[in-house]
Amino acid sequence: MRRPGIVGSALAGTALLLSGCGSASGGDQDAAQLLVWAGTGTGGDALAEIAQGFGEELGVDVKVELVPGDQLQSSFVTASQGNNAPDVVCGAHDWIGNLVQNGTIDPIQLVGPDAAQLQELAVQAVTYNNQVYGMPFTMNSIVLYRNTDLVPEAPATMEELIATGEQLVAAGQVTEVLAYPVGPTGNPYFINPLYTAGGGYIFGTDAEGNFDPADLGLSQPGAVESYTRIGALGETGQNVLKRSISGDNALSLFSEGQSAFVVEGPWQLPNLAKGTIPYAISPVPGYEGGPAASPFITVDACYVASKGENKVLGQEFVTDFWGRTDVQLAYQEAADSVPASTAVLEEISATAPDIVAVADAAAASGQIMPSIPEMAAVWDPLGKAQAAIIAGADPQTTITQAASTIEAAIGG
């Protein structure tokens, strides 16, 4: 079990030393250089390529460093503290609260010629404490994918979806009514459409539209009512939601034909296109006669680092170059993402119907995922509570306990 640790630490130490040397020897500022950090993956590769256009236009060097997405935020905060920050960082909008409280990003003015083309929800997502902090370029939200061989028409309500799914199970055509990611410890991101459809919310907003950490929706009666309905769909109820289905296996259940429905994000579109199941996209439906089911919308944006060495270029890149419609269109085409710009969306409406369907579903009922730092205290306890309720625990006591745990974490 015990692995040799000293070799690893020595390697890490050497790497650290070498990176220190690298940044020291690269500190030659005669040729102006813009340094951008982004997450690895298709999006990062696309960004790295398109960002070079900025360098060509302005006659400066552009260097894009790709960091694994789950480490990007903490690496950026640590680098800012150590004065090794990049000039620009690109990542999810829900980092803004934490990045601002650590003094690592600067507000920007959305005054460029194409700023009016940005979707209102995208701008709302990057607005924090009445200040705009980033230039949005993609929007993600979960949708319902259905197997059109088995279900030609999109279900209008959750009841209809479940009835269809149960008929298909009874007929032996599928084994699962619905592939809805829950996981052993829950997933509040995925459950949000059902949670909001039952009348719940996570954080309320003040008059100016800012999320208010003092207004925790989980301690409201709506949360208990909503989770009572989720519990009824759970393992001891209709057995539609189950902990054995998670983000890891939901899509394979769909693409192997075991479920006619799956709730997943647009990041699965490339995988679905590779598969053989014919699919169509519709919003995650709400309950009959109830409020709309709102999926969380997350927005990817580029931010100007407060402690970057070349802030002028960072500002120019984020506020001017990255906001331009032609750049955002190039990014969309390279990364196959859901664009934040309405102009880009119009441009691709004929060629990428799936992307448009996801964007329409988000625009119809989506809500911005809270970006306040307090949201970090919500995920874990709420997920556990959700998993417990789906397993059959009493919604009233479970949600009340989760709410008080979260309140204690926010207060403390």
Added chain:
Amino acid sequence: MARSTADVETTRSAGAPPPSPSGKEVGLTADGTGSPLGLLFKILALGLFAAVAVFACIPLIRTERWVWLAVVVVVTVIAFWVYLSPRPIPLKYLLPGTLLLLVFQVLPVVFTVSTAFTNFSDGHRGSQEEAIAAIEGASLQRVPDSPVFSLSVATQGSDLAFLLLDPDTGDTFVGTEDGLDELQGADESDGTITAADGFTVLTTAEVAARSEEVATFTVPTDDGVIKSQGVSIAYVGAPQQTYDPACDCITDAVTGEVWTADGDVGSFVDADGNALAQGWQVNVGLENFSRVLTDPTIRASFLRIIVWNFAFAIITVVITFALGLLVALALNNSRLRGRTIYRSLIILPYAMPVVAMYLVWREMFNTDFGLINRMLGTEINWFGNTASSMIAILLVQLWLGYNYMFLVITGALQSIPADLTEAASVDGAKKFYSFRTITFPLLLVALAPLLIASFAFNFNNFSAIYLLSEGAPFSPDNPAAGATDILITYTYRLAFGGAGADYGFAAAISVFIFLIVGVISVVGFRQTRALEEVN
């Protein structure tokens, strides 16, 4: 380093002239290094050391970390003195190991312990000055209905100037540190000023080269200040919240709210006790430690967690050792054919990335779609019940761990002289009796330190729990502590699961865990010594 030392010493014993008795002579050959190869090694090693030191100094100077710079210089001087002077012979052997020990063992412990006395966390990372800069910067609002200028950065002599064009009215201005003036006779093209008398308009590359100057350059006006955004746009902005050193407080110009600095918590706090998000790092004394001891959720779950933590680590060590021993004994029989193949196959899982293995096993334990339930024809919710969750975790630990034990036991078995057991069998001892009284105690002597190390490792085996069960099952009334949480996963959730990372608190808990594991290790090694004396 170590190599050059060895060379130095062998050369001397080979009959090189003894070191100068005065002890003042310092130089490459002062300690008697005579052979060209030895000298070459020494020159290369010291040269490499000096090169690394210089590389380390450059970023330290750039970020103005004088204390660390002094440390690097002192260490370098010591290293050169040790290897160039004839006197400190013991140090020549000790220095490399001591330096590595300090860097990789002692320094992290010192950092952790010192962090435990601070409020270092998200929102409390830097100094008060940095917090003030962040608050003022974040509150800089564009003045409503003010124009957004098209900007050309220019120089007048050596001073910066902003040449501004209001795209709505077509008016042109020049902004300097002293204020805004109208500009006459400027050449315009494409909505920007391209030239003006007495000014040199800078290219983008030239602006970027003076980035810091341009980014902080402001033109004072009646409404606020004109600031640049990038190279081609400027706007009128006014900081809504400003710091006043007289009262050590932040005042909001619009709402009139006042937040006063509170040095005890490292935040600006208003009259109602609400703090601004941007705070700074302060010393909080023993607060993190007392929080560990008084936190109600910690007190409620601590005993249960620590019992399972011990059970998890001990059982893991015992079962992996037992299975490893059985397999090693079986494969140690020289009459068995294809032993090498069996041994290689058994070691195979040890060669796989642990993280991936944990994830694969987690999927195999899935209630409805996992391989294990399908094979057994059961519907056990493995991570949904306390007992089955623990069993599942221990099974995975066994699979991942016994091959390592097998490896070390095989090695130890082969080092036990065969004549001991042969002598026993000549004396009429049965196979099992000679194993129990001779082989096993000798094995334990050799392996006890490894078992203690394995225990200490598993006591803090974060990934085993976090990647398999995440601590599940959780009781509905306590989402903070799961039934299979060990101390390290539980405290990870406490320190990093709340509103941002709380390094100070995490460090305090680490100190407690360090004490627990440290005490056990010391006691364990004492016992090992007793074992050796018996034999």
